[in-house]
Structure formats: C-alpha cells, structure tokens
Amino acid sequence: MNTHTAYIKTPLGITRLVASENGITEISVLNDVSDSFLTEVIPETLQECAQQLHEYFNGTRTEFQLPFAPKGTTFQQKVWNALNEIPFGKTCSYLELSKKLGDVKAIRAVAAANGKNPLWIVTPCHRVIGSDGSLTGYAGGLWRKKWLLDHENPVKQQSLF
Template sequence: MIHTALMSAPFGMLFIEANSSGITQIRIAEVVDQSTKSSSVFIEQAIEQLQEYFAGQRKIFDLSLDPIGTDFQQRVWAELQKIPHGKTLSYLEMAQRLGNVKAIRAAASANGKNPLLIVIPCHRVIGKDGALVGFSSGLAVKKWLLDHESEFKQQSLF
C-alpha cells in the first residue's frame, strides 16, 4: 500500500510518499491535494525529522528509504548521503568518487532524478566553480537549503 502526506516547508509544501519498505519520495508538491492522504509510521518519522531539520535540530536523517531507480542512480544517491551537512561537492568530485570522471553527466543526471529531496542531499552538489547549478526544485530552494545548513553548522546543538 502507498501512503502519502503533505507537510509545510519554509519554501512551500512537501509531498511525502512511502510504501511498506520506507520513504519513496519527498518532493515539492506541484498540486496540493489531500484527498489521497494516508499516513504510516514511515511518513510520521519523515515529517518529524524534516521538522527538526527545518528547526536546525537535525543534521542527519535516520529513516527507512526505498527510492526507486537504476543501479547507477542508487550508487549516486548513496554517495550523496555521504556529503556532510553544511558541506558541498562539485559534480566533477562526485564523478571522481564514483570512480569515473567521464561519468560526470550521468552522475549529474542521476542527481537530478533524486526522488528524496533534502534527505538524500542532492542540493549539496554544485558546479566546480562554486556556482549553484542543476537543481530540479529550483535554484532558489537549493540556495535556501545551503544557507540553512550553513547557518546551523555554526551553532552548537547541545
């Protein structure tokens, strides 16, 4: 069974989807329709952890994830999860981490197909010159997320 929910984020509404294995999607909601809303423990955990993230109380997510993608996309998404909170990586560095600098475009494409906004931090990948490029949710959201992480990186979370 597929479960869905909407939650408010500082930059709009987030659509969250889960199946029986974990969270399958987190994305900006294009249409706000709550008629299909159906909660699950995975959805509740995601909402709680995202709220903590937005409040500056969470840097690392601990959720059951079940993103659907090719083996290569799964490798890229796993690599994205290794980028620490408040840090960035270039698309070239991502391709190097994957072991093939010629795979830069394929890595960028997989990054753009990331179905789990924020939780798999594709927003932390930037151009080699430091430019904010290539974000499926828009560069304003990418900038907001990076600024948010930079702000809370400076604070102690004791």
C-alpha cells in the first residue's frame, strides 16, 4: 500500500500528515524537530488535509471533512467515532464517554483508546477531560491540550470602557 507523508508547520509544532489511497491515516504533532522537516511540495493526497488544518488554526473551520482511514482495533474505532461526536468548543469526561459507549467500567480502556488516537485534532481527543474538569493525560502534552481547548472556546474579554 502506497502512503504519502508531509510535514507542515502549525502553531503547536511541526505536524506529520500521512495518507494511503483509502484516506488520512495519521495526523500527529512532533516534538523537538526543526523547520528543516517541512515539506516543500505537499502531495496531492494531503493538500486538502493541510488546508483544513490551516483553516482550523486560523479560526475559520470547526469541523473536518476528509476521508479518514485510521488503523485501530474495533474498540478503538468505536471510541474514536464517539470522540467525533463531541461538538466543537465542548468537552466531555472520560466517564461520560464510557457511559455513552455503554460500559461505565470501561473508563480505563476508553482512556487508553483515546491515547492511541492517530488523528490529532481532527478526531478531538483533546476535548476529553477528567470528571472534575481537570486536563488529564494528553499525548501531545497538556500545554497543547489547554491551547486547543482555549482556541475552540476562547473567553471573550469584555471591554470596561
């Protein structure tokens, strides 16, 4: 199976995009890489993905319309599909997600599947928080999770004058 890869710059770091003929298989942020990784000519199979991510970071896109083909177990796919139902600007706890999937006792398995999400941002695992509202576990780092949540739900400062 042929795959195409591109590296783009985002406000949160260099991001790797990977696609097969079936769709986007991976979107991940990289740590400790320089701009020398950036792709000069983005493969056609990844151009729309790069464009939609650019629009997301510019604040003009709230949902993604791309062909996705993430690799994962049936359970992981079920969790990732549930993540896609969390609305832009909203959050959900791991417990709520477990209940939605029909098994409150599966909270750890849900959290583990969430952590294996191969489609950074577009499958919004950053929208899952602790039951107490805390920012818990995030593969990209909690500072990125906070940035994404703030980006999607900015607190508007009211003018005093």
